[in-house]
Amino acid sequence: MTTYNELAGLRVQYVSTDPTLNTGNEGQVWYNSTSGTLKSLVQIKAWSSAGNMNTARYDLSGAGTQTAGLAFAGSTGTRSNATEEYSGYTWSTGGNYPISTQGAGAAGTQTAGLGFGGSTYPPLQNRTDTAEYDGSSWSAGGSMSTARRALSGCGTQTAGLAFGGFIPPNSAATEEYDGSAWTAGGNLNTARREAEAAGTQTAGLGFSGYTTAISNATEEYNGSAWTSVNSMNTARTDSAGAGIQTNALGIGGYTTAVIATTEQYDGTSWLAVPSLSTARSALAGAGTATAGLAFGGYTTAATAATEEFNSTIFSPATGAWASGGNLGTARQYLAGCGTQTAGLAFGGDPVPTNGNKTEEYDGSAWAGGGNLNTSRSNFQGCGTQTAGLGVGGYIAPVSNATEEYDGSTWTNGGNLNTARYNSAVFGIQTAAITAGGGGATPVVGTRLTSTESYNGTSWTTTPANLNTARRSVSGTGTNTAGLVFGGDTAPGATAATESYNGTSWTSVNSLNTAKQVMGGSGIQTATVAFAGFRTSPPGSVALTELWDGTNWTSAPPMSTARYAIGSASASPTSASLGFGGSPGTPPLSAATEEWTGPQTTATASTLTTS
Secondary structure (H helix, E strand, C coil): CCCHHHHHCCCCEEECCCCCCCHHHCCCEEEECCCCEEEECEEEEEEEEECCCCCCCECCEEEECCCCEEEECCECCCEECCEEEECCCCEEECCCCCCCEECCEEEECCCCEEEECCEECCCCEEECCEEEECCCCEEECCCCCCCEECCEEEECCCCEEEECCECCCECCCEEEECCCCEEEECCCCCCCECCEEEECCCCEEEECCECCCECCCEEEECCCCEEEECCCCCCCECCEEEEECCEEEEEEEECCCEEEEEEEECCCCEEEECCCCCCCECCEEEECCCEEEEECCECCCECCCEEEEEEEEECCCCCEEEECCCCCCCCECCEEEECCCCEEEECCECCCCCCCCEEEECCCCEEECCCCCCCCECCEEEECCCCEEEECCECCCECCCEEEECCCCEEECCCCCCCEECCEEEEECCEEEEECCEECCCCCCEECCCEEEECCCCEEECCCCCCCCCECCEEEEECCEEEEECCECCCCEECCEEEECCCCEEEECCCCCCEECCEEEEECCEEEEECCEEECCEEECCCEEEECCCCEEEECCCCCCCECCEECCCCCCCEEEEECCECCCCCCCCCEEEEECCCCCCCCEEEEEC
């Protein structure tokens, strides 16, 4: 019989307590003698779509982090001086770069950025210019010794590193910046242009690019000299980089066509990781190998697309979906509330066939309940099976109706002040919040930011508006501690997440994948978000994410990909419920799935129990 030692070259260690869990434990297996369990840990890595740049461009320069990115210069077809700043959610306009250029090097952060070299046109002229950014405007720094374009850069504003580029010919020159002047460093072993960089002035990494052909060569810099190390798996040019010398990303680029391929360097070797959603070259990168950012570039034209890379450790055995009893009536855009063992499903599309139907779930099977008074779809609910609330919806026209369920019968409650559909609804029957959604005026489908509060009798419009107008949004929590996530902002889905404290909305870390019309259950600090519709690439998904109050973590997906799904919003994150929806092609779904046992922090998988 083959043993684990023979397969992995390692022996399973006996420990009395689990090790401190981090990415260094990925793939490891150990036996916890205290709990009598065999455990392991795995890591999930993925790209997700984020907010588009305001100006589509390629050959741009980038710096900063995933939540505080900086983009400047590049080409829209003509050279640009535009600067944009990324908040982790959206791009905003910053101070213009001093010259319109492309192919410039970059280093630093959003509030202490550095740009250098590049080219202007007409006439075509390589530059020695250096500019420093303070978070609002650029000022001149010391000029480079060698004018060049298509060069690479990393480090900080006061300790920058520039190397390679095109003079012509290709350059091997390295220069170091001290915050005021450039001095010569050690030459690259391989002269090249359109290479990428990661790291610092004293621990730099250069990879890919063009020599006399497209290259996969990688070199490490120690502050004085470059050393050739293991090459990338895929030779490429015009790619993007992020991270440090011992943990870096090589993103996209060009081979014989634009590519989406991403590789991760661990200080020794390059490993394949998930690809970009949008294949492109001449893009820019920022951030780290566990929280990376890629933006702009060239597909068949300049693109404004932005994507975020996240690498998260989690236990696949700490949460899983299992099949439950099917709904009596397959439908989409239905509302739901309650818990996994006492769920409520009501309304749905097509209307009026399914628009007033109610079903109750007992943890294994659905049974008919009292019909809604107003047939409708595209709406949301909150509360419990015996004290449920249905809010707004779409009938043609948009509805402002509210109904309350007592476990057998629906009665009309106070009307919304603003008719809306596909809004976020959370709380309980006597203390609920609705936010966002599609409005009726000035045209049907207007994306709303307004928030209303329900006291069990009437709705009051609050002064608190969402930061991101959207419909098809999901929500969880209470009327004083809520969370909304995802939705449709036009022209596509958003990953934006906001928390509510009873008075105001605050933007927090985004979903890993932008989605709309998804399910959700839990509270403000512990939410499960599942299924939904992704617009890039388009289609229904089975993806699940867990929110721990700070970050979203990828988790095992549902068995059935679908959107416009119902969910038991009052369920705790350890026992959630999703039902109905649309797979994207007929027929509609009646499937029910039950989620059990998530962990929102890194926890070892229990493989066996003795």
